[in-house]
Amino acid sequence: MDREKVTIICRCNDVTLEDILKAIESGIDDFELLRKKLKIGFGPCQGRGCLVIAARLFARKTGRNLGEIISNYTFRPPLVPIPVKYFTRGGEK
Amino acid sequence: MKVLIIGAGVSGLFIAYELLKRGVGEITIVDAKTPGSGASLRNVACFRSSFTSPEHVILMKESIKKWLEIRDSWGVGIHQNGYIWVARKNETIDVFKKLSQFHNSYGVPTRIIGKDELKEKEPYMNIDIVEGALYDPTAGKMNLMEVFTELYLRVKKMGAKIIPYTPIEKLVVSGGRVKSAISPRGQLDADVFIVAAAEGSKKILESIGVDVPIEPVPRHPIVTEAYSEIIKAGLVIDWDTPGSPHITQTSHGSIILARDVKDEPWIPLNSQRFDAIYKIVKPLSELYPALRYINITRYWMGYYDMTPDHHPIYGPVHPFENLYIAAGFSGHGLMMAPMTGVVIANWVVDGKPGIEVAENLTLERFKTGKLVKELAVIG
Amino acid sequence: MTSPIDRRIYEHPIITFHRGRKIKFVFEGREVEAYEGESVAVALYAIGIDVFSWSRKLNRPRGPFCMIGKCSSCFMIVNNIPNTRTCILPVQEGLVVERQKGLATPPSKPLEEEVEEVELNPDVLIVGGGPSGLEAASILASNGLEVVVVDEHFKPGGQLLKQTHKFFGNVELFGGQRGFQIAELYIKKLAEYSNIKLLTQTSVYGVFRGGIVAAAGRNKHYIIKPRAVIAATGAQERLIEFPNNDLPGVMGAGGAQTIMNEFGVKPGEKALVVGSGNVGLIVAYQLVQAGVEVKAIVEIMKEIGGWFVHAAKVRRLGIPILTSHTIKYVEGNGRVEKAVVVEVDDKFNPISGTEREFNVDLVLLAVGLEPDTRFHAQAGAVMKYVPELGGLVPIRTRDLETTVSNLYVAGDSSGVEEATTAILEGRIAAYSIISKFTSGSRAQQALEEMEKTLKFLWEEYRSSPLLSRARRGKESVTVSREELLELRSKYPPPVSFG
Known part of the structure; x- marks a missing residue:
């Protein structure tokens, strides 16, 4: 078993531990860039399942401060996915 | 020659890229936050040359050539799958005909397409509410994150130093030259200074008495979860609805919906508007009924750094002989970035941009009143 | 061909499961029997379905995971609509369900049900119907304020619903009662007030310019303009990574x-x-x-x-x-x-x-648990990462107000602790708001009750060695009113309430 290939960090987008380690090795030294390149937390869960794990891994590998990494993350609405049909009538005030 | 580039966005990085290709030795790029944290990664990632000013058309034709070279040599996702402006009203087709004539006269092969061809191109579009469209086959979209991170890694590998968390508060001048840039972390000296900091450029140049007429106007894109391919073109624009709602789908499967909703400049990017979601979603779900069943997953805001004539500000900043600016792209910074790199690098090394129309885009034009006119700003 | 598997529990030492009437739906061509009240995911799991979906890139089988509609593992195509979260979709007669492999195409058909818009202007919006929110709601309502409580689940109670053990401590704080029974008591209490509107199966999804809080329920869209908000959004589970961590099971x-x-x-x-x-x-x-x-x-x-x-x-x-x-x-x-x-x-x-x-x-x-503070962060509150509290939490005053005016935090989202401290924090936030929004003797009494609770919480309850870590953590993010105002002006939030 290739451990790193089957350890799934981001379930929504199938980002594996191997993907993250390879990206860091290739020179990605900023967590936001790592996230954006690999699409960690871009899926339906918007990072609920993977953000902290990915941040921890990144902090460990690069020596950065975990708290700083997590504090830089921005939270935007909607906090849960909303079907478009909620916005196809009325509401324009 | 030591060069300091202020702003590690797509413009600053391409400038570094071109300077390095031309053998300029020491390049340092600083950013107030982190590379790409501004508009570079907050856009719909599309490109076209079907503009209505010679400046835009000529620069973008060259830029698209460069993007395609990049696609082939870097192996990144850049897709020339076209722009489609749809007309809900018959009269708009006449407007499109005139636009198309202008485009064609500059060698941009836009053409009118009828309902049948439109249905073929966009099977999920509700053809009943449109009359036809203007199609630009040389336009398209790109995998933004892939392209940006590749650019970043290459510029790093080519030897540029990229320093994040280093906001520049002011410049120090002496004897008609810029001597250093001051940040809370220290002083940076260089032989040449290039300001590519979008709306941040204003404050930096104000410190030496130079007025830069840039206003960051917020935009409100809505992103959805991933689905199979629904939008086939690079970008589809609803011309007849005010604010030009537009829509694209990333290769990842997420759909981005946007519209130029009227908003105040300088509003912070964490001030999402409830009404904006309706304004954006309603017209686009009329065009694509399948959208109604799609889940919205994120609503972020980004800036268009707007100039009075919606054209970028390029080139030397008089009277300082070693200071240049590349900002005010008014929503087209990403697509123009390869040529931004070329013209600024040419200016620095050769003393001129190498493309005539770039001379019309200097900061001087706001003093002399020779502004450029452009009609379609979105996308 | 019906499956002989039925994982339902028919005999349990503590809980009696009240199953509703039988409902039939279709899963990949076969008829499935379920009980009203179950979610589609649970009904399928009960008949032995382990693989709910396959991941989009690596085609890996996925099974139920969070069970609260927050991941994508239970995505299925229901009545042709892909990306449907079956773990929060109640079973209905005649649903047509099939599994989804990776990405799918949404239908272009007309909407089956229109979404109704409802505007609400309560005095207080409580986000989260767990012990903290429920306690706050009953106190606010008993003091005459108009309250809206929003909870994502079909039954409020938060973590209490999952707890079968008996609580400790004094009777006033539910000693001797089981978690899910405490939830029942609160629900009964709340029903006595006509000035509490309880919205279940509803998710608050954002704070917008002008202090608008939006929430989505089943085909209901709530546009809420509250004067104050208590965001008692609880905690979510932490995860760890190891090879094949995404296998069903x-x-x-x-x-x-x-x-x-x-x-x-x-x-x-x-x-x-x-x-x-x-x-x-x-x-x-x-x-x-x-x-x-x-x-x-x-x-x-x-x-x-x-x-x-x-x-x-x-x-x-x-x-x-x-x-x-x-x-x-x-x-x-x-x-x-x-x-x-x-x-x-x-x-x-x-x-x-x-x-x-x-x-x-x-x-x-x-x-472990980490506080779910996405609401506070999205509203623009100043946050701090505190490992002792499980993660990112808002800075707050003693009476639990954040740097967003009249946005309060209470319960596990203020830092992972306990059900009892959650109840006490709900109380504190409620009394703080009452002291601001009412006048005269009522406001004075609210202030007194708040001080009494604060004293009990910090000087008695939190002096237990079991809570020393959480206490340290909460001390590190509690600031004076002056410090809060300084932070508010240094990092101006995009909205304010009140």
């Missing part, structure tokens, strides 16, 4: 608790629990109550994390607790079949040669 303890304690369905046959904090210990004996064989609990630290009383119960049931052990990997074909654990040294590095295999089909992660 690996899930958070909370997900398993939902399946077995709320819906009365057996989550597996043989289980391994990772984590010996209170959640891990409690879920272990709850599994036994549900008829599941618990092979072991592994704990990475040298000591057991949870309270002695829970650990003793677990030991009496003969479940080994392996301290200084962690999970190495799991394996299985379409579902977990075995889990391998390994001993760790002082530096938490695995000691090779100490691997042990367990034949299990269920691996529950109970490795």
Whole structure:
């Protein structure tokens, strides 16, 4: 078993531990860039399942401060996915 | 020659890229936050040359050539799958005909397409509410994150130093030259200074008495979860609805919906508007009924750094002989970035941009009143 | 062809499962029988469906995971609509359900139901109907304020719903009652007030310019303009990574608790629990109550994390607790079949040669909770990362106001602690608001009650050594009113309430 290939960090987008380690090795030294390149937390869960794990891994590998990494993350609405049909009538005030 | 580039966005990085290709030795790029944290990664990632000013058309034709070279040599996702402006009203087709004539006269092969061809191109579009469209086959979209991170890694590998968390508060001048840039972390000296900091450029140049007429106007894109391919073109624009709602789908499967909703400049990017979601979603779900069943997953805001004539500000900043600016792209910074790199690098090394129309885009034009006119700003 | 598998629990030592009437729906061409009140995911799990979906890039089988509509593992195509979260979709007569492999296409058909827009202008909006929010609601309502309580679940109560053990402490704080019974008491109490509007199966999804809070319910869109907000949004489960961590059968303890304690369905046959904090210990004996064989609990630290009383119960049931052990990997074909654990040294590095295999089909992660503070962060409150509290929490004053005017935090989202401290914090926030929004003797009394509760909380209840870590954490993010105002002007939030 290739451990790193089957350890799934981001379930929504199938980002594996191997993907993250390879990206860091290739020179990605900023967590936001790592996230954006690999699409960690871009899926339906918007990072609920993977953000902290990915941040921890990144902090460990690069020596950065975990708290700083997590504090830089921005939270935007909607906090849960909303079907478009909620916005196809009325509401324009 | 030591060069300091202020702003590690797509413009600053391409400038570094071109300077390095031309053998300029020491390049340092600083950013107030982190590379790409501004508009570079907050856009719909599309490109076209079907503009209505010679400046835009000529620069973008060259830029698209460069993007395609990049696609082939870097192996990144850049897709020339076209722009489609749809007309809900018959009269708009006449407007499109005139636009198309202008485009064609500059060698941009836009053409009118009828309902049948439109249905073929966009099977999920509700053809009943449109009359036809203007199609630009040389336009398209790109995998933004892939392209940006590749650019970043290459510029790093080519030897540029990229320093994040280093906001520049002011410049120090002496004897008609810029001597250093001051940040809370220290002083940076260089032989040449290039300001590519979008709306941040204003404050930096104000410190030496130079007025830069840039206003960051917020935009409100809505992103959805991933689905199979629904939008086939690079970008589809609803011309007849005010604010030009537009829509694209990333290769990842997420759909981005946007519209130029009227908003105040300088509003912070964490001030999402409830009404904006309706304004954006309603017209686009009329065009694509399948959208109604799609889940919205994120609503972020980004800036268009707007100039009075919606054209970028390029080139030397008089009277300082070693200071240049590349900002005010008014929503087209990403697509123009390869040529931004070329013209600024040419200016620095050769003393001129190498493309005539770039001379019309200097900061001087706001003093002399020779502004450029452009009609379609979105996308 | 109907499946003979029925994982439903029909005899339980503590809980009686009240199942609604029988409902039939269609799953991939075959008829499935379910009970009203179940979610589609639970109904399918009950008849033995382990693989709910396949991941988009690597085509890996996925099973139910969070069970609260927050991930994408239970996505199915329901009535042609893809990306439907079956774990929060109630079963309905005649639904047509099929599994989704990767990406799918949404239908262009007309909407089956229109969404109704409802505008609400309460005095206080309470986000989250757990113990903290419910306590705050009853106090605010009894003081004459108009309250709206929003909870994502179909039944309010938050973590209380999953708790079958008896609470400790004095009667006033529900000593002797079981968690889910306390939830019942609150729901009964709230029903007595006409000035409380309780919205269930509704998610608050954002704070917008002008102080608009938007929430989405079943075909209802709520546009709320409150004068104050108490965001008591609780905590979510932490996860850890290991090879094949995404196999069906690996899930958070909370997900398993939902399946077995709320819906009365057996989550597996043989289980391994990772984590010996209170959640891990409690879920272990709850599994036994549900008829599941618990092979072991592994704990990475040298000591057991949870309270002695829970650990003793677990030991009496003969479940080994392996301290200084962690999970190495799991394996299985379409579902977990075995889990391998390994001993760790002082530096938490695995000691090779100490691997042990367990034949299990269920691996529950109970490795901690982190505060769910996305609402506070999105509203623009100044946040701080505090490991003692589980993660990112808002800075607040003693009376729990954040840097967003009149946005309060209470309960686990202010820092992971306990149900009792959650109740006390709900009380504090409520009285703080009453002292601001009312006048005269009522406001004065509210101030007194608030001070009384603060004193009890900080000087008595939180002096327990069991809460010292949480206490330290909460001290580090509690600031004076002056400091709060300074932070507010240094980092101006995009909205304000009141």
